[in-house]
Structure formats: C-alpha cells, structure tokens
Amino acid sequence: MSVPLTLLGLLERGPSHGYDLKRDYDAYFGRGKPLRYSQVYATLSRLARDGKAVAGPVEQEAGPERRRYVITAEGMADVQRWLAEPAPPEPDLQSELFAKVVLALMLDRPANGYLDIQRAAHLQRMRELTELKRRGDTLDVLLADHIIYRLEADLRWIDHTAARLDLLARAVRR
Amino acid sequence: MDRPHGGPAGPARQGGTPVTADRTGAAKIVEARGLFLSFGETPALRGASLVVRQGEIVAVMGPSGSGKSTLLHCLAGILVPDEGQVWFGGQRLDALSDDRRSALRRDRFGFVFQSGQLVPELTAEENVALPLLLSGTRRGAATTAARKWFPTLGLDGLEGRRSGELSGGQAQRVALARGLVASPEVLFADEPTGSLDSMSGELVMDLLTAAVREQGTTVVLVTHDARVAAYADREVIVRDGKVSTLSGAEA
Numbered sequence: 001m002s003v004p005l006t007l008l009g010l011l012e013r014g015p016s017h018g019y020d021l022k023r024d025y026d027a028y029f030g031r032g033k034p035l036r037y038s039q040v041y042a043t044l045s046r047l048a049r050d051g052k053a054v055a056g057p058v059e060q061e062a063g064p065e066r067r068r069y070v071i072t073a074e075g076m077a078d079v080q081r082w083l084a085e086p087a088p089p090e091p092d093l094q095s096e097l098f099a100k101v102v103l104a105l106m107l108d109r110p111a112n113g114y115l116d117i118q119r120a121a122h123l124q125r126m127r128e129l130t131e132l133k134r135r136g137d138t139l140d141v142l143l144a145d146h147i148i149y150r151l152e153a154d155l156r157w158i159d160h161t162a163a164r165l166d167l168l169a170r171a172v173r174r
Numbered sequence: 175m176d177r178p179h180g181g182p183a184g185p186a187r188q189g190g191t192p193v194t195a196d197r198t199g200a201a202k203i204v205e206a207r208g209l210f211l212s213f214g215e216t217p218a219l220r221g222a223s224l225v226v227r228q229g230e231i232v233a234v235m236g237p238s239g240s241g242k243s244t245l246l247h248c249l250a251g252i253l254v255p256d257e258g259q260v261w262f263g264g265q266r267l268d269a270l271s272d273d274r275r276s277a278l279r280r281d282r283f284g285f286v287f288q289s290g291q292l293v294p295e296l297t298a299e300e301n302v303a304l305p306l307l308l309s310g311t312r313r314g315a316a317t318t319a320a321r322k323w324f325p326t327l328g329l330d331g332l333e334g335r336r337s338g339e340l341s342g343g344q345a346q347r348v349a350l351a352r353g354l355v356a357s358p359e360v361l362f363a364d365e366p367t368g369s370l371d372s373m374s375g376e377l378v379m380d381l382l383t384a385a386v387r388e389q390g391t392t393v394v395l396v397t398h399d400a401r402v403a404a405y406a407d408r409e410v411i412v413r414d415g416k417v418s419t420l421s422g423a424e425a
Contacts, residue, residue, distance in 0.1 A: 116411070116418065119411070120409075122400070123400060123403060123404065123409055126400060126401065126403075126404035127404045127405075127406070127407075129404070130401075130404040130405055134380070148401060148404070151400070152400050152401055155400045159237065163237065
C-alpha cells in the first residue's frame with residue numbers, strides 16, 4: 001500500500017498535523033504496524049516539496065514538530081487518480097506456502113503432512129477472526145472478512161493441491 | 175472525525191490464544207469407533223473414528239465423496255454401519271432396533287440439512303412445531319414453544335408463511351428453529367448454509383452458534399466451507415472414509 005498517497009488521502013479531509021495523520025493512519029490502516037513519526041514527517045516534507053501539500057508555519061508549542069499541512073489541488077488530483085485505479089490484481093502470494101510444497105515434493109518429504117498442518121493453522125486463524133467479528137465493530141468486521149476471504153482462498157488452493165500431489169510430484173522430480 | 179477506530183486487539187494481530195473453549199475434559203457424548211460402511215461395492219467409510227464431547231461444536235470437513243455425510247448419518251443413527259460401533263452417551267446406537275433408534279433420533283437429536291426440508295403444506299410455525307407434535311406434545315404447547323423461536327431468529331411476523339413465501343435464508347432459519355425446538359442434546363447439521371449466499375449463510379451460522387451455546391447443545395456440523403467451519407470449536411478432516419489422525423479422531 002502506498003503510505004504517501006494514504007496520508008495524502010487522510011489530509012484531504014482537512015488541514016492536519018503530522019501527529020493526527022499518524023494517529024488516524026495507525027487506527028485505520030496500521031493494525032499492529034504503526035508508522036514511525038520520522039517516516040510521517042519525512043513523507044510530509046516530500047509531499048510539500050513535490051507540491052502535493054503545503055506546510056504551514058511551525059507553531060509555538062513544545063514537543064514534536066507542530067506544523068499544519070494542507071493538501072493542494074495537485075495533491076487532491078493524485079488522490080482522485082489513485083482511488084480510481086485498480087490495485088494490481090497480483091495477490092501477495094503466500095510464497096512460503098508454495099515453496100514448501102514444491103520443495104517437499106522435490107525432496108520426497110511428506111507434502112501432505114505439511115498441507116495438513118497448514119490447513120489446521122489457517123482454520124485456527126479463521127476461528128479467531130470469526131470470534132473477533134462477533135465482538136468487534138463494523139471496521140473490525142470489514143477487516144476480519146478481508147483476511148478471512150484471503151485465508152479461504154489459500155485453503156481452497158491447499159485442498160486443490162492436496163488432491164493432486166502425485167501429479168505434481170512427477171512434475172518437479174528430476 | 176474525532177474518534178479514530180481503535181481497540182487493543184485488531185484483527186491484524188498475529189497468533190494469540192485460542193478463542194474457543196477447551197472441552198477435552200468434558201464427557202464424551204457421541205462416538206464412532208472404527209466404522210465401515212459400503213453402498214453396494216462402493217466403500218464410503220473405512221475405519222472412521224471420532225469422539226465428540228458434550229457442548230462442543232465440531233466441523234466435519236473433507237472433499238466431496240470423502241464420506242463426511244455418511245459419517246454424520248451413522249453418528250445420528252440414520253444409517254447403521256456394516257462394522258464398528260456408534261455410541262451415544264452410554265448406549266450402542268448401532269445395536270438398537272430400528273424403532274428405538276427412530277425414537278431416540280426424534281427425542282434427543284435435532285437436524286438441519288442443506289435445503290428443501292420444510293413441509294410445503296404447513297406454515298413456518300407448524301413446521302417448527304412438528305418435532306414436538308411428533309413426540310406427543312399437545313398442539314397448544316407445541317405452538318407456544320415454536321413461536322418463541324421466531325423473534326430469536328429474526329423471523330418475527332413470518333409465523334404464518336408457507337415455505338414458498340420465504341426467502342432461502344428465512345426458510346433455513348425456520349429449519350434451524352425446527353432442529354432446536356425440542357431442545358435436542360445433539361444437533362446434526364449437514365451443509366446448513368450450502369444453498370445460501372454468503373450474507374444469509376453468515377446470519378444462519380451466527381444464530382445457530384448463539385442458540386446452541388445458550389442451550390449447551392452439542393453440534394456435529396458437516397461442511398466443505400472453511401468460513402462455516404470457522405464457527406466450530408475444532409474441525410476434523412475426513413479423507414477416503416477415515417478421519418484424518420492429525421485432526422484428532424481422539425479428541
């Protein structure tokens with residue numbers, strides 16, 4: 001995900017301090033991976049340099065940089081363009097999962113056993129997310145569903161792969 | 175926007191403790207021991223074993239034709255295995271006469287299937303009351319008990335509808351009410367959301383799990399759908415007529 005464009009999008013709601021943008025980014029999009037302040041301020045400086053935002057004067061207050069940023073027309077055009085584009089339909093393949101299956105088959109190790117424990121781990125995570133949906137608010141549900149559907153796609157691949165291991169083994173063994 | 179979304183435990187949190195209760199200490203309620211069953215020349219079960227404990231929700235998963243529905247039918251006393259034993263509490267289900275097995279099914283078990291289970295000539299309320307009427311409850315008491323389920327399952331006002339006048343999701347919730355109305359000890363559900371879209375299916379599973387947790391009902395749930403299985407306490411995988419050992423034939 002593009003951090004600069006996401007911050008720019010948050011900035012379109014109204015003039016904001018870097019602190020507020022970081023807080024909202026973390027709350028909506030960070031989920032366990034908060035932005036560093038240094039990254040926020042460096043990004044905002046770059047956006048200002050490139051004419052996407054304008055930095056106000058430093059405010060006379062103690063603490064971290066107190067400076068209000070305002071999005072420019074060019075910045076808004078960037079956000080609009082970005083939101084109208086599809087994200088690359090290139091899922092971040094669970095490449096470890098794929099690599100483990102192929103290597104297990106190459107090395108004549110029990111690929112089926114690996115797929116079984118992976119399935120169990122995926123299902124356990126889906127149970128946690130399903131429980132979280134029951135207790136969470138709307139945004140929790142939306143995000144949990146997003147992860148659940150992706151885990152489900154992995155699980156379908158796991159089942160599909162488990163059903164044709166013999167064929168795959170012949171294809172990868174030398 | 176003055177309240178950014180927050181909370182200490184977002185879904186992105188990795189790992190964490192299991193959310194479901196550990197019931198390994200609870201009493202066994204249903205058990206399959208080494209079941210074999212063939213339909214003609216075709217083996218469906220080849221040594222399937224499974225222990226289900228009181229109050230747990232177990233998802234039985236597996237590819238099409240793996241034998242998962244056949245296993246459910248044996249556990250529920252609908253089918254009798256060629257070999258092996260089926261236990262319910264302290265009783266050998268497979269050793270009972272057909273009549274006694276039917277009576278036990280009617281009085282102690284509830285059922286929800288994929289679709290098409292409602293009697294089309296009856297209203298929703300009469301459909302729900304049916305298990306009580308069949309086990310000898312008077313009509314007035316059966317109707318009162320049936321009616322209680324309608325608000326619980328979001329079916330207010332639909333008591334008088336026939337199945338043709340209900341949406342798929344509504345019909346499935348009526349079927350769920352019918353499965354639970356007699357307070358069964360075990361609810362057997364075979365692809366209970368199989369004919370529903372994802373939103374209706376989710377609603378059915380939310381209501382099903384809330385109701386059975388409230389009543390302490392044990393559930394054996396056959397599904398190929400991982401999102402449905404995620405409502406269970408644990409899953410077992412049936413493959414080639416056996417319960418995969420990794421998934422815990424012995425709970």
